[in-house]
Amino acid sequence: NAGVMQNPRHLVRRRGQEARLRCSPMKGHSHVYWYRQLPEEGLKFMVYLQKENIIDESGMPKERFSAEFPKEGPSILRIQQVVRGDSAAYFCASSRSGTGLNTEAFFGQGTRLTVV
């Protein structure tokens, strides 16, 4: 059983370009969470999705960021017109059920975005 797969592992974008980060959850998992980690900080929650639904996007910046989890295919975190401050590691996690108590959520290896 493959784990949570994120790609690409590393992504370099120039300021103003778009970044698309992909996350394929573990088999049987229908809940996906995106987190951002900046240097010396912990994981900051961004958005929680189920298939075709955004459940909680309270951690997402209002501008330029969007996420989706279509019925078929991976979850996509999209950052438009990237700026230097978007440089960070972006982690995706998936779980079988929601973020109820005692639920194991597995993380992918992350995508390291560098904006130059």
Next chain:
Amino acid sequence: EDKVVQSPLSLVVHEGDTVTLNCSYEVTNFRSLLWYKQEKKAPTFLFMLTSSGIEKKSGRLSSILDKKELFSILNITATQTGDSAVYLCAVLLNAGNNRKLIWGLGTSLAVNP
């Protein structure tokens, strides 16, 4: 078996009280311990602790990790009704090609006016 145990399971206090929430763990390949506040569907990140004995603070909240005794505490001073939530502790492990997150059952905190 990896496990994370939180105590108490629930707590009722009055505004202005100070509370201490506990999280103990027995895991292999420990990487870090995280505290979250859950009010809606998804938890809100509070702290990530990796090193022993270094207190992290954010306003009225603070947390510290003891890697020798395998526990962490979350302190909330001068509690407010807005602090009412479930507080989750999770331990992040290195698990092969993935980082596995083991959650505790949470402490349900109710702050009464």
